[in-house]
Amino acid sequence: MSTLEVTATGAAADAVTTHVPTLVQDRVASRIFAKDHTLWGPAAEEESAKRLNWTGLPRTSRHLIGEVAALREELSQAGYDRVVLCGMGGSSLAPEVICATAGVPIDVLDSSDPDVVRAALTDLDRTVVVVSSKSGSTVETDSQRRAFEQAFRDAGLDPSARMVIVTDPGSPLDNDARAAGFRVVNADPQVGGRYSALTAFGLVPSALAGADVETLLDDAEAVSDLLAADDDANPALRLAAAMAGTQPLRDKLVLVDDGTENVGFGAWAEQLIAESTGKDGTGILPVVAIGSAPASLYDDGTVVRLVATDSESDSVGEQDTSDAGGSASSAASLVTVAGPLGAQIMLWETATAVAGRLLGISPFDQPDVESAKAAARELLDAGIGAGVEPAFTDGSVEVTALGGDWLGDATTVDAAVDTLLGLLDDQQGYIAVMAYLDRLGDADLELVARDLFDRTGRPATFGWGPRFLHSTGQYHKGGPATGVYLQVTTAPTQDLEVPGREFTFGEFIAAQAGGDAAVLAEHGRPVLRLHLTAHDEGLEQVRAALSRGRA
Numbered sequence: 001m002s003t004l005e006v007t008a009t010g011a012a013a014d015a016v017t018t019h020v021p022t023l024v025q026d027r028v029a030s031r032i033f034a035k036d037h038t039l040w041g042p043a044a045e046e047e048s049a050k051r052l053n054w055t056g057l058p059r060t061s062r063h064l065i066g067e068v069a070a071l072r073e074e075l076s077q078a079g080y081d082r083v084v085l086c087g088m089g090g091s092s093l094a095p096e097v098i099c100a101t102a103g104v105p106i107d108v109l110d111s112s113d114p115d116v117v118r119a120a121l122t123d124l125d126r127t128v129v130v131v132s133s134k135s136g137s138t139v140e141t142d143s144q145r146r147a148f149e150q151a152f153r154d155a156g157l158d159p160s161a162r163m164v165i166v167t168d169p170g171s172p173l174d175n176d177a178r179a180a181g182f183r184v185v186n187a188d189p190q191v192g193g194r195y196s197a198l199t200a201f202g203l204v205p206s207a208l209a210g211a212d213v214e215t216l217l218d219d220a221e222a223v224s225d226l227l228a229a230d231d232d233a234n235p236a237l238r239l240a241a242a243m244a245g246t247q248p249l250r251d252k253l254v255l256v257d258d259g260t261e262n263v264g265f266g267a268w269a270e271q272l273i274a275e276s277t278g279k280d281g282t283g284i285l286p287v288v289a290i291g292s293a294p295a296s297l298y299d300d301g302t303v304v305r306l307v308a309t310d311s312e313s314d315s316v317g318e319q320d321t322s323d324a325g326g327s328a329s330s331a332a333s334l335v336t337v338a339g340p341l342g343a344q345i346m347l348w349e350t351a352t353a354v355a356g357r358l359l360g361i362s363p364f365d366q367p368d369v370e371s372a373k374a375a376a377r378e379l380l381d382a383g384i385g386a387g388v389e390p391a392f393t394d395g396s397v398e399v400t401a402l403g404g405d406w407l408g409d410a411t412t413v414d415a416a417v418d419t420l421l422g423l424l425d426d427q428q429g430y431i432a433v434m435a436y437l438d439r440l441g442d443a444d445l446e447l448v449a450r451d452l453f454d455r456t457g458r459p460a461t462f463g464w465g466p467r468f469l470h471s472t473g474q475y476h477k478g479g480p481a482t483g484v485y486l487q488v489t490t491a492p493t494q495d496l497e498v499p500g501r502e503f504t505f506g507e508f509i510a511a512q513a514g515g516d517a518a519v520l521a522e523h524g525r526p527v528l529r530l531h532l533t534a535h536d537e538g539l540e541q542v543r544a545a546l547s548r549g550r551a
């Protein structure tokens with residue numbers, strides 16, 4: 001029996017019936033694993049040709065197991081028992097899920113908030129820092145690296161003894177780190193960031209934190225032939241059809257943790273799916289359900305129940321029915337997925353690549369992420385205070401509207417939120433809450449996503465800034481124009497210099513929010529920015545405004 005199970009019912013089962021035979025006939029699965037870069041059309045060939053090595057990672061990453069085990073032993077002998085990972089998107093989300101699932105501690109720093117960065121610069125004498133960046137040019141990660149190097153030096157500690165660099169061979173970071181005597185582990189350059197879970201980006205920080213990465217690779221290798229098979233039973237073909245083949249397209253994919261042992265899996269899948277498919281005006285929006293969402297939560301989406309590997313769900317083919325009433329849940333379109341983490345990483349990567357073919361887009365580029373980075377750089381160069389003037393201040397919240405003259409005569413936070421939600425398309429709309437706050441300290445703000453659904457009946461996503469910029473951020477800007485966007489930013493308790501740079505962390509994160517909002521506005525997408533002039537008081541005002549009853 002396969003250690004992977006994918007069962008579809010309702011509209012998802014219809015999509016399986018409609019599309020899988022053609023995918024089998026076109027030999028899509030075997031061609032992906034043969035690294036056929038022509039599968040996504042001529043425009044995608046250049047990028048695809050250098051982004052398909054993820055298919056062989058269960059074997060080609062084996063050498064890392066011994067290398068990192070030796071490094072872990074050396075570092076623990078030296079007394080380092082805390083691992084901090086500096087990285088964004090694909091360079092941090094996979095280790096976060098791998099370590100959470102393994103139950104080993106790792107501090108993931110994927111923020112440019114000065115208070116969050118400062119809080120990470122502690123316990124330096126027992127800390128090893130992994131700095132992961134494929135390109136070596138991601139400003140968040142470079143700034144975090146600079147801050148740690150400075151902090152180690154200020155504490156009289158040798159940075160090169162307690163920092164491990166993971167990057168592509170020949171990246172600016174690779175050259176600089178080697179020249180400065182740092183340990184560097186190179187990753188396979190023929191793998192894109194969001195597909196890099198089984199490269200050094202996923203394996204090095206996780207193994208240093210104590211996760212069993214050999215089993216992860218074993219579980220991935222155990223299903224590789226199944227996923228490469230041109231066969232109706234191939235779970236990746238079925239999942240791809242269910243994700244991207246419904247008619248009409250159900251473009252909200254509600255990820256519900258329904259007992260899976262893979263802790264926090266939704267955050268990793270969210271980046272893989274949103275950044276891979278959200279472009280050219282189409283795409284699939286993962287909606288990570290907060291709490292135990294009822295499967296019928298969204299009628300116009302497809303619900304994915306992530307269940308435990310040993311659960312009783314039937315295997316593929318035995319329960320794929322088109323009768324929505326025949327499913328275990330009332331969702332009109334439902335997929336149930338089970339399997340260990342290593343197997344699911346390969347499953348979802350393969351399914352997302354196939355989904356790109358079904359949607360007619362390249363699953364390997366992220367054109368709109370770059371536009372937000374460029375806009376942020378422009379704001380940094382223009383100096384703080386550049387950008388759109390606030391409309392008004394209500395208590396401890398400064399209110400700014402972008403993307404059109406839609407604010408009307410609102411003079412309070414409540415009225416501004418009501419007006420934004422009033423713009424929602426009641427058939428296809430979604431609300432994106434983007435909080436440039438401390439994702440640990442302000443964690444319960446995520447619950448407003450449920451309140452917004454209950455209030456509007458529409459899907460609401462919640463992303464922590466700047467982390468989401470490397471995930472759903474691509475979809476927000478490149479996907480369909482059906483979103484309304486709510487930014488929450490805050491004044492830092494205390495700003496923090498970025499050593500060697502002409503901007504501070506506080507200026508940088510403000511420019512990131514401003515840049516993203518500017519690009520959304522350029523695409524005609526309405527953005528409401530709620531800036532907390534005083535964190536605690538402002539946050540209570542925002543939480544109250546978002547959690548109010550139906551407008």
Ligand SMILES: O=P(O)(O)OC[C@H]1O[C@](O)(CO)[C@@H](O)[C@@H]1O
Pocket residue numbers: 088089090091132133134135136137138141192193194275366369469470471
């Ligand atoms: O590893 P890097 O090059 O720092 O990039 C980090 C992340 O930024 C992106 O390139 C764009 O969001 C992701 O694809 C990637 O995972």
